[in-house]
Structures are given as structure tokens and as C-alpha cells.
Amino acid sequence: MEIGGDFCFADIRCANGEPSYQKVLDGLSKGRPVSMLASGRTAYLNAWLNLKKGGSLVRRALLPSYLCYSMLSPFHRMGVETEHYRVFSDLSVDTDDLMEKAFDDIQGTLVVTLNYFGFPDSVDLLSALAEIRRRGGAVVYDATHSALCERPWPHTTFEPNLCIMSLRKSLPVVDGAVCVWLDGSEPAFCSNEAQLSGFHSARALAMMMKSAYVADGFGNRRDYVLLFAQAEAALDSSFSASAAMSPVSRSILKRVGIEEIRRVRRRNFRRLLEELATCGGVHALISELPEDAVPLGFPVVVEDRDLLWRHLEHYGIHADIHWELPPEVPEEEYPESAWLARRILTLPCDQRYSEEDMARMARVLKEYRP
Numbered sequence: 001m002e003i004g005g006d007f008c009f010a011d012i013r014c015a016n017g018e019p020s021y022q023k024v025l026d027g028l029s030k031g032r033p034v035s036m037l038a039s040g041r042t043a044y045l046n047a048w049l050n051l052k053k054g055g056s057l058v059r060r061a062l063l064p065s066y067l068c069y070s071m072l073s074p075f076h077r078m079g080v081e082t083e084h085y086r087v088f089s090d091l092s093v094d095t096d097d098l099m100e101k102a103f104d105d106i107q108g109t110l111v112v113t114l115n116y117f118g119f120p121d122s123v124d125l126l127s128a129l130a131e132i133r134r135r136g137g138a139v140v141y142d143a144t145h146s147a148l149c150e151r152p153w154p155h156t157t158f159e160p161n162l163c164i165m166s167l168r169k170s171l172p173v174v175d176g177a178v179c180v181w182l183d184g185s186e187p188a189f190c191s192n193e194a195q196l197s198g199f200h201s202a203r204a205l206a207m208m209m210k211s212a213y214v215a216d217g218f219g220n221r222r223d224y225v226l227l228f229a230q231a232e233a234a235l236d237s238s239f240s241a242s243a244a245m246s247p248v249s250r251s252i253l254k255r256v257g258i259e260e261i262r263r264v265r266r267r268n269f270r271r272l273l274e275e276l277a278t279c280g281g282v283h284a285l286i287s288e289l290p291e292d293a294v295p296l297g298f299p300v301v302v303e304d305r306d307l308l309w310r311h312l313e314h315y316g317i318h319a320d321i322h323w324e325l326p327p328e329v330p331e332e333e334y335p336e337s338a339w340l341a342r343r344i345l346t347l348p349c350d351q352r353y354s355e356e357d358m359a360r361m362a363r364v365l366k367e368y369r370p
Helices: 021-028 040-053 069-078 097-102 122-134 198-216 220-239 245-255 258-276 305-314 335-341 355-367
Strands: 032-038 061-062 081-085 109-114 136-144 160-166 179-180 298-301 344-347
Touching: 021 245, 032 040, 040 069, 040 160, 040 179, 061 069, 061 097, 069 081, 069 160, 081 097, 097 109, 122 136, 198 220, 220 305, 258 298, 258 355, 298 355, 305 344, 305 355
Parallel strands: 061 081, 061 109, 109 136, 136 160
Antiparallel strands: 032 179, 160 179, 298 344
């Protein structure tokens, strides 16, 4: 049995009496406009255009120094000036650097903040974001990693302008992102029309082929891995600002239960914490599990990261790298983020797997010798 990799249709677990993801989202966003869009890239394009149409003076985007390229690409497509604020190697934000850069042009700045791995934000960061909002700055909260938490955005009196959640990282959907307008703004630029493309076709076929492989042993891994890669390439080259979430993904969100997903992810994270406490050379980046956290995965830091990644692949364990830094983030200016990017590896601990699977993964890690 393989562990990790993209979700497939075999991973859909019906709610069976517990609340569905869509029902929970409806409750969270009650009274607030919500856009159901095709991807995180679409959501960023859509957010920027709606802020501009709503009269915002934003001219530049201020993003964390530790991020993936897909957060930058929508701004590049629109020709928006981007700048970065410092994120340290433990994923904490240099709030002094954030505020200094934001206040340099507060009315013209959109600050993007990213929740890392589904864990609560620091009090210092929330205070800084509240002050940015108070002075008239715009804030987008990317809750992609915390999309499964009871409340994906911060639990404070301060609220960002909007919250963006890409759902493919956490749920077995073909496509999908959610944009919740927390400030109550009604988006002027939106669409209810799904624009099905090569991305959707490749993703759906890959998910079907992986389902046949993991459930019944038909086919081979190479074919669906290639299709998933082709889907990502298609999305990189052709995402629009108004494409809606596909009907297939909307249907899945109405059926997949959320409570069991939360419980299993937390249980598996705890098991890995216990198993890896004695694993020399592999260190948990996050060493405790707060009550309100629902982990995206189990991030570790290790020297010779790529060697460990290949070791795990040999045993059918597909860990993720979150992330290789984009070239737009210079290493000499952000050495802490660069240090982490060379060493981080995210072990899967999601709802597909048992505690025995976590123990098996830990045994493979403990056997590793660089």
C-alpha cells in the first residue's frame, strides 16, 4: 500500500450523519458573500480585481517570504508589484518587518498572510494584521492549510477583508477554492459558470485511474502520476479570474463528512509525534498539537532532505516538499526561509491512513541512513 500523493475518488468518505464540509462552510460564512471558484490561483485573481472594482487603492501585494509559486503567479499575470516580508525558519513572522513594509504605503498595499499547516497564528501576527486593517490596509488570509479547522480564519475581533481556501490539498475534489468576503463586500466580479478545461479533464482522469489502482490494483502508478503533473501544468498556463468550481467538486463537498477527517488527522499527527521523538536527525517542525489545530500534514526538517525523500519514495511513501522557494525570493535577503526550504519535508497524516500506517512510516524513517 502506498502512503501519500494526490487524493482520488476512492478517498471520498460520505458524511453518514455527521455534517458535510459544505454544511459546515455554509454555517461559518452565514451572512457573508462566498465565491466558489476553480482554484486558488483563480481566487487570487478574483480577489484582486474585486478589491479594485470596490474602490480599493491597492497597487502592490506584500507576501510572506516563505510561500509557493502558485501564490505569486496570479499577481505576475496581472503585472502587480510584489514584495515580501520575512518568515523565520520556525514559520514565525517577523512582524516588525511586516509592519514597516506595509506602512510604507498602507493605502496602496494588499497584505497576504498564510496559515502554515493548520496551526494557530501567533498573537503578535494577529495584532500586526489588526493594526494594518485599522490604518486602512487590505488583508487577504490564505487558509488553504487550515481549511479543515472549525474556523479557518483567525479567532479574534479583527477580521481580514477576505479568506481564500484552496481545497485540493485537503479533500478529494477535482478542483475548487472558496473565497469568503469577511468584510461583507459583495463581489462585483464573479461567475457561476464552470469553465471546464484540460486541467479538469486531466485531474478527473488521474483521480479515476488512481482509484482503480489503490482500490483494486488495476493499472500502474506511473500513468496517473503523469496525468496529475499534466493537470498542474495546464492550470499554470490557463487559469482565469472568474471560473467557478466544477459541479463534480460541488457535489463532493455536499457529501464528504468533516468530523471524522478532523479526528483522524489529529490522531495521526499525535502518533507521529510519539514515534519520531526518538528518531535522530529527523525533527518535527511543530512539536505540539493545539486543541484547535487540524494538521495539513506532519512537517519535519532534516539535512539531506532530498535523499530522505527518495528513501521514502522507494518504500511507497510519498512525502511533499512545502516548498522550494520561488526565484523571486532571494536567498541572501531571506536566509531563514531559504534554510527551511532546503530541509523541510511534509509527511502525510491525513484521513486516508491508520495509526498502523503512521507506525510503518516511522519505521522507514528510523531505518534511514544518509
